[in-house]
Amino acid sequence: MSLKIGLLGLGTVGAGTVKVLRENTDDITSRAGRPIEIVRAAVRDPALPRDCDLSGIELDSDADALVADPRIDVVVELMGGIGRARELVLAALANGKSVVTANKALIAEHGKEIFECAQAHGQVVAFEAAVAGGIPIIKALREGLVGNRIDQIAGIINGTTNFILSRMEADGADFAEVLAEAQAKGYAEADPTFDVEGIDAGHKLAILATLAFDIPLATDQLHTIGVGKVSAEDISFARELGYRIKHLAVARRSEAGVELRVEPTLVPKNAFVAKVDGVMNGVSISGNAVGTAGFYGPGAGALATASAVVADIVDVALGHAIAPPAMAQEVSFVPQSAVVSAHYLRMRVTDQSGVMKTISGILAGLDISIEAMVQKESSEGQAEVVLITHEVSTGAITQAMDELAACDAVHGGIVQMRLEHLSE
Amino acid sequence: MSLKIGLLGLGTVGAGTVKVLRENTDDITSRAGRPIEIVRAAVRDPALPRDCDLSGIELDSDADALVADPRIDVVVELMGGIGRARELVLAALANGKSVVTANKALIAEHGKEIFECAQAHGQVVAFEAAVAGGIPIIKALREGLVGNRIDQIAGIINGTTNFILSRMEADGADFAEVLAEAQAKGYAEADPTFDVEGIDAGHKLAILATLAFDIPLATDQLHTIGVGKVSAEDISFARELGYRIKHLAVARRSEAGVELRVEPTLVPKNAFVAKVDGVMNGVSISGNAVGTAGFYGPGAGALATASAVVADIVDVALGHAIAPPAMAQEVSFVPQSAVVSAHYLRMRVTDQSGVMKTISGILAGLDISIEAMVQKESSEGQAEVVLITHEVSTGAITQAMDELAACDAVHGGIVQMRLEHLSE
Ligand SMILES: NC(=O)c1ccc[n+]([C@@H]2O[C@H](COP(=O)([O-])OP(=O)(O)OC[C@H]3O[C@@H](n4cnc5c(N)ncnc54)[C@H](OP(=O)(O)O)[C@@H]3O)[C@@H](O)[C@H]2O)c1
Ligand SMILES: NC(=O)c1ccc[n+]([C@@H]2O[C@H](COP(=O)([O-])OP(=O)(O)OC[C@H]3O[C@@H](n4cnc5c(N)ncnc54)[C@H](OP(=O)(O)O)[C@@H]3O)[C@@H](O)[C@H]2O)c1
Numbered sequence: 001m002s003l004k005i006g007l008l009g010l011g012t013v014g015a016g017t018v019k020v021l022r023e024n025t026d027d028i029t030s031r032a033g034r035p036i037e038i039v040r041a042a043v044r045d046p047a048l049p050r051d052c053d054l055s056g057i058e059l060d061s062d063a064d065a066l067v068a069d070p071r072i073d074v075v076v077e078l079m080g081g082i083g084r085a086r087e088l089v090l091a092a093l094a095n096g097k098s099v100v101t102a103n104k105a106l107i108a109e110h111g112k113e114i115f116e117c118a119q120a121h122g123q124v125v126a127f128e129a130a131v132a133g134g135i136p137i138i139k140a141l142r143e144g145l146v147g148n149r150i151d152q153i154a155g156i157i158n159g160t161t162n163f164i165l166s167r168m169e170a171d172g173a174d175f176a177e178v179l180a181e182a183q184a185k186g187y188a189e190a191d192p193t194f195d196v197e198g199i200d201a202g203h204k205l206a207i208l209a210t211l212a213f214d215i216p217l218a219t220d221q222l223h224t225i226g227v228g229k230v231s232a233e234d235i236s237f238a239r240e241l242g243y244r245i246k247h248l249a250v251a252r253r254s255e256a257g258v259e260l261r262v263e264p265t266l267v268p269k270n271a272f273v274a275k276v277d278g279v280m281n282g283v284s285i286s287g288n289a290v291g292t293a294g295f296y297g298p299g300a301g302a303l304a305t306a307s308a309v310v311a312d313i314v315d316v317a318l319g320h321a322i323a324p325p326a327m328a329q330e331v332s333f334v335p336q337s338a339v340v341s342a343h344y345l346r347m348r349v350t351d352q353s354g355v356m357k358t359i360s361g362i363l364a365g366l367d368i369s370i371e372a373m374v375q376k377e378s379s380e381g382q383a384e385v386v387l388i389t390h391e392v393s394t395g396a397i398t399q400a401m402d403e404l405a406a407c408d409a410v411h412g413g414i415v416q417m418r419l420e421h422l423s424e
Numbered sequence: 425m426s427l428k429i430g431l432l433g434l435g436t437v438g439a440g441t442v443k444v445l446r447e448n449t450d451d452i453t454s455r456a457g458r459p460i461e462i463v464r465a466a467v468r469d470p471a472l473p474r475d476c477d478l479s480g481i482e483l484d485s486d487a488d489a490l491v492a493d494p495r496i497d498v499v500v501e502l503m504g505g506i507g508r509a510r511e512l513v514l515a516a517l518a519n520g521k522s523v524v525t526a527n528k529a530l531i532a533e534h535g536k537e538i539f540e541c542a543q544a545h546g547q548v549v550a551f552e553a554a555v556a557g558g559i560p561i562i563k564a565l566r567e568g569l570v571g572n573r574i575d576q577i578a579g580i581i582n583g584t585t586n587f588i589l590s591r592m593e594a595d596g597a598d599f600a601e602v603l604a605e606a607q608a609k610g611y612a613e614a615d616p617t618f619d620v621e622g623i624d625a626g627h628k629l630a631i632l633a634t635l636a637f638d639i640p641l642a643t644d645q646l647h648t649i650g651v652g653k654v655s656a657e658d659i660s661f662a663r664e665l666g667y668r669i670k671h672l673a674v675a676r677r678s679e680a681g682v683e684l685r686v687e688p689t690l691v692p693k694n695a696f697v698a699k700v701d702g703v704m705n706g707v708s709i710s711g712n713a714v715g716t717a718g719f720y721g722p723g724a725g726a727l728a729t730a731s732a733v734v735a736d737i738v739d740v741a742l743g744h745a746i747a748p749p750a751m752a753q754e755v756s757f758v759p760q761s762a763v764v765s766a767h768y769l770r771m772r773v774t775d776q777s778g779v780m781k782t783i784s785g786i787l788a789g790l791d792i793s794i795e796a797m798v799q800k801e802s803s804e805g806q807a808e809v810v811l812i813t814h815e816v817s818t819g820a821i822t823q824a825m826d827e828l829a830a831c832d833a834v835h836g837g838i839v840q841m842r843l844e845h846l847s848e
Contacts, residue, residue, distance in 0.1 A: 020571050020713045027638075030750075031570050128568070134714040136568020143567075143744075144552070144560025146455050147444050147734025214451075272720060275699045277848065284720075289444045289731035290558040293721030296696060297714060307713035310571025320567075320744040326454075424701065 002035035003317045006072040006097075008063055008088060009079035010043050010050050013102050013129065016302030017078065017309045018052035028310065032317035042066045043079075051302075067092040074316055076309060077101040086110045093117045093125070098321070100312040102129035102305055108203035111210065111217045115324035124321040126312035131204040132157050132281045134304030135297040136311060141211050141285060142322050148287025150212040153251045154267075154422055155283035156276045157204045159299040160188045160195035161227040161247040165264075166277045169235045169244070175228055187279055198224035198262035201249045209251035209260055212285075215331040218260060223336055225263040234415060237346060237386045238266050241372055243419065244274045250420065257334040264417050266344050266388075271422035284422065292423045337395035342371065342419040344388055345401070350409045351383040359385060359410075362403045368392045382411060388419060426459035427741045430496040430521075432487055432512060433503035434467050434474050437526050437553065440726030441502065441733045442476035452734065456741035466490045467503075475726075491516040498740055500733060501525040510534045517541045517549070522745070524736040526553035526729055532627035535634065535641045539748035548745040550736035555628040556581050556705045558728030559721040560735060565635050565709060566746050572711025574636040577675045578691075578846055579707035580700045581628045583723040584612045584619035585651040585671040589688075590701045593659050593668065599652055611703055622648035622686035625673045633675035633684055636709070639755040642684060647760055649687040658839060661770060661810045662690050665796055667843065668698045674844065681758040688841050690768050690812075695846035696720075708846065716847045761819035766795065766843040768812055769825070774833040775807040783809060783834075786827045792816045806835060812843060 007014055021028065021036060029035050038056075042063040067075055067088050075092035077085055077099060085106045089099050094117065101107065107114070107127050118125045128138045132155070141150070156162045160182060167178045179196070182188035194200045202222040210217050227247045238245050248265035252258070267274045272294035276282030281299030286292045298304035315321040349355045356375065363370060373387040389397070401414045431438055445452065445460060453459050462480075466487040491499055491512050499516035501509055501523060509530050513523050518541065525531065531538070531551050542549045552562045556579070565574070580586050584606060591602045603620070606612035618624045626646040634641050651671045662669050672689035676682070691698045696718035700706030705723030710716045722728040739745040773779045780799065787794060797811040813821070825838045 016713075023712065024571060024573050027573060028571060031566075135717055136564050139563060139568045140560050142455075143739065144563045144735050145731060146738045147448060147452060147731050149448050149451060270701075277694075280848070287731065288447065289440075289727045289734070291722050291725070291728055293559055293719075295717075295719060296708075297717030301715070303713045304715055307569060307571045307711065310713070311568050314570045315567065318744075320742075424704070 002037045003032065003313070004071050004073045005036060005038045005313065006066045006069060006075050007038055007041040008066065008075065008077045010041055010052065011078065012302045013305045013309065014041070014078040015051040016306035017076065020303060020306040020310050022053060028314065032314045034317060036313055036317060039071055040066055040069060063088050064091070067097070068095055072097055074098045074100060074313060076313065077103055078309070082106045082109050089114055090117050093121050093123045096121060096123065098123050098316045099125045100309055100316065101125065101127050102309060104130040104200070104203040104207060108206045108217055108219050111207070112327065115327070118324045124316060125324055126315060126321050127207070128312050129305045129308035131207055132283060132295070133297070133299040133301060134307045135281060135283070135295050135299070136308065137208070137283050137295050138211060139311070140293070140295055141208065145285060145287050145290055145293065148289045150285060150287045151253055152286040153208050153212055153283060154273055154420065155249045155281070156246055156273055157249050157281050157283060157299060158195050158201040158247060159279035159281060160192065161201070162276065163187050163279045164227060165230065165245060165247060168230065168232055169239070172232050172236070174232055175230065196228060197226040198247065201247065201262045205249040205251055205260055205262060209258065210325055210327055212251060213253050213258060213331070214326060214329045215258060216327045218333070221260055221333045223261040223263070227264055230264045234346060234417070238344065241374070241386070241388060242269055243267060244269050245417065246273055248273065248420065256338065257332040259334045259339055266417055266419040267422050270424050272424060273422060337393060337398070339394045340391050342389055342391055342421065343397045344386070344417045344419050346384065346386045346415040347404060348378065348382050348411045349385050350411070351377060351381050355409045356385070358407060359404065363389070363400055366396050366400050368396055368400055426461045427456065427737070428495050428497045429460060429462045429737065430490045430493060430499050431462055431465035432490065432499060432501045434465055434476070435502065436726045437729045437733065438465070438502040439474055439476040440730035441500065444727060444730040444734050446477060452738065456738045458741060460737055460741060463495055464490055464493060487512050488515070491521070492519055496521055498522045498524060498737060500737065501527055502733070506530050506533050513538055514541050517545050517547045520545060520547065522547050522740045523549045524733060524740065525549065525551050526733055528554040528624070528627040528631060532630045532641055532643050535631070536751065539751070542748045548740060549748055550739060550745050551631070552736045553729045553732035555631055556707060556719070557721070557723040557725060558731045559705060559707070559719050559723070560732065561632070561707050561719050562635060563735070564717070564719055565632065569709060569711050569714055569717065572713045574709060574711045575677055576710040577632050577636055577707060578697055578844065579632070579673045579705070580670055580697055581673050581705050581707065581723060582619050582625040582671065583703035583705060584616065585625070586700065586705070587611050587703045588651060589654065589669060589671060592654065592656055593663070596656050596660065598656055599654065620652060621650040622671065625671065625686045629673040629675055629684055629686060633682065634749055634751055636675060637677050637682060637755070638750060638753045639682060640751045642757070645684055645757045647685040647687070651688055654688045658770060658841070662768065665798070665810070665812060666693055667691060668693050669841065670697055672697065672844065680762065681756040683758045683763055690841055690843040691846050694848045696848060697846060761817060761822070763818045764815050766813055766815055766845065767821045768810070768841045768843050770808065770810045770839040771828060772802065772806050772835045773809050774835070775801060775805050776833070779833045780809070782831060783828065787813070787824055790820050790824050792820055792824055
């Protein structure tokens with residue numbers, strides 16, 4: 001009668017899940033309609049101390065035996081990685097067990113195989129915790145907004161880079177400085193590449209896009225630019241013009257095709273995602289019925305992530321888990337050069353009359369119209385020119401940058417970032 | 425094989441629901457696993473023009489026949505009111521039909537009877553659209569955050585009063601002026617009492633509290649104060665101190681009991697709900713696993729509300745709708761005088777030395793400590809004193825106001841508002 005759980009991993013999220021299930025047992029049992037019982041767990045080293053009460057849980061390092069254990073109804077994969085995790089999840093499904101996982105890398109990279117395996121064996125794979133931690137964003141997308149044709153998702157789905165940008169903005173500090181602080185605080189890994197380069201956010205975005213648009217998982221179509229590109233200077237210029245810079249993940253579907261990108265992006269200061277600060281995550285979803293709805297909360301952490309894991313477990317207990325996505329839609333992706341948006345450009349120029357005219361002339365020649373332009377005096381007879389364009393293709397902006405860079409009056413590299421006019 | 429719908433009402437939300445089901449038919453059919461078909465609708469006057477395509481829908485004014493029609497699986501009640509709507513919903517359930525409704529007044533006032541009737545007949549009643557329009561807040565509370573013990577809900581769940589306060593803040597305008605504008609724009613009813621006095625928000629809050637705390641619907645325990653109490657002056661003082669004033673709905677559960685209140689309330693300017701502007705709604709939910717999560721979006725409107733109605737219909741189609749709440753918890757409510765929070769006080773005093781000392785003395789005598797206090801010169805030898813207290817019971821603050829009002833140096837009434845230190 002009880003739903004029997006086997007847990008792969010007792011690290012941050014695994015131990016958090018045990019804690020939440022123990023702390024809120026009565027409520028969870030009544031909401032799930034039956035007791036949820038962790039019968040067994042597998043870890044690398046069973047001798048290590050664990051951050052939770054293990055009474056009643058059989059613990060060893062035999063993950064293969066766990067996924068084959070006939071007592072177990074649901075395998076909850078909280079070990080991470082995509083090698084062993086993949087094998088074990090596929091084995092669990094083949095053995096007739098449902099799977100709950102928090103592993104975004106696994107779903108993003110091997111989702112197709114895993115969903116097909118689940119379908120073949122009549123099982124479900126639930127992965128609410130894989131995107132935006134404690135925020136029930138997957139449920140919102142697949143169920144709460146099920147009546148919508150989703151056109152766009154714009155989100156801050158990596159707490160590390162958002163912490164870094166928020167701190168850079170608050171303190172005028174530089175990227176490297178703040179990254180070191182984030183590492184010291186445990187908000188960033190010793191090797192921060194996954195977060196800083198947008199790979200982690202890209203995984204999550206690919207998952208959201210699959211659910212929103214019913215398309216295949218397209219990690220190979222992700223366009224990512226790291227947050228290291230952002231300087232304190234750009235943050236301050238953006239602010240002056242009424243924008244904030246966020247490491248924004250955008251999935252968009254239009255007649256031109258699908259776009260998936262994670263880039264430092266200017267957003268209007270009143271946009272929902274502009275107000276998401278620090279390690280928090282926030283996602284806004286636009287659909288043709290709801291307009292735009294926003295979802296906010298902790299994107300990581302032991303208990304917050306466990307909250308999502310437990311929600312999935314309860315859905316399985318009630319028989320309410322949604323079937324694996326079919327990924328059925330034909331999809332074409334918009335080539336990078338054809339992606340259309342507004343842009344932010346910053347360049348250092350000789351501080352003399354006529355330069356602004358030259359710049360405007362180059363842009364006008366490419367049919368790029370300017371929404372705002374400011375010039376700031378700088379040192380050594382030079383000035384800083386910052387401008388915001390109206391919507392234009394990336395191809396055109398790239399050409400404009402080439403032509404601008406070739407001008408005698410323009411010195412050094414041109415900083416360019418995308419700008420999204422998101423709604424509040 | 426198709427799920428057959430009977431629609432009570434083809435007004436704003438009814439016509440919106442028809443539109444959304446028609447516009448997104450293919451997606452909805454595939455997500456619901458079967459076609460959803462509106463076979464019949466009832467309105468007051470079938471001769472009126474309707475804001476949707478009625479082809480294939482039998483339309484008349486015989487609501488009683490609709491809820492008895494053996495072809496119909498789900499009755500979608502979008503007529504409003506609590507008299508006829510109650511009768512029809514109960515009849516539909518008794519006839520073995522599920523019910524989807526957007527009617528917060530009906531659920532808040534007659535939820536107990538309706539849920540018991542549903543339970544008795546093995547049917548479900550789904551009411552996502554009744555709270556916060558297009559935001560899937562009920563699903564978040566009952567499913568996405570099911571693993572949590574919920575401790576607090578703090579929300580802006582009436583767009584009209586939020587529009588009024590946002591406009592007052594932006595323009596320094598007065599309540600009456602902005603109310604007239606809201607009425608002209610269609611954001612406020614000709615008789616705005618329901619919105620302005622917090623009755624509508626109270627209905628929604630009672631529903632959320634029932635789901636969050638598993639307690640009976642307690643409209644008789646609601647403490648509501650209208651938004652008309654707020655002046656442009658208070659908004660500006662609050663802002664200076666780092667707060668914004670919102671018509672905030674709060675449901676809290678602590679060892680002392682449950683509190684349900686809708687009042688003009690100061691919130692820190694960085695709090696999630698402080699950033700909810702205009703007609704938008706926003707709700708933050710605090711639970712012992714997730715911490716705090718926030719939900720944002722349009723609280724009304726034809727298509728946005730229809731988005732929630734359709735989500736409920738799809739849940740019914742999939743057999744995923746959650747059973748009616750049991751409302752099983754023993755509950756005691758915190759008496760108003762014992763409710764504890766920080767407070768904002770504003771009073772006009774004689775502008776002379778010693779007055780601040782008198783005020784602090786009175787507060788200290790009641791063990792009320794002061795977090796911030798500012799004095800502004802005013803006209804005619806008087807000054808405006810604004811102060812923010814630390815947490816204190818409403819009883820103590822009431823006594824303090826009596827004692828302050830009795831001072832010779834204090835002139836006229838004392839403005840008092842609650843202040844909630846909500847998290848970001
Ligand atoms: N941390 C977060 O806030 C967060 C948020 C969202 C999603 N996630 C995802 O949740 C998953 C788990 O993250 P975490 O932070 O909890 O990781 P973690 O703290 O490193 O814990 C991993 C656990 O898995 C066990 N494990 C690893 N390899 C194993 C193997 N081959 N066989 C058996 N057990 C193995 C480890 O055992 P030992 O303890 O014996 O080494 C450890 O208990 C990852 O997919 C991550 O992306 C994490
Ligand atoms: N409007 C929103 O944005 C919104 C948002 C959230 C929730 N809601 C809730 O949704 C419900 C409907 O609101 P609404 O704005 O759509 O109302 P509405 O525009 O006034 O429409 C009401 C509809 O119900 C019909 N009706 C009323 N009494 C009837 C009766 N006795 N028998 C048969 N039909 C009857 C009306 O018929 P006639 O057209 O022939 O008069 C009309 O079509 C209410 O409970 C409201 O609180 C509304």
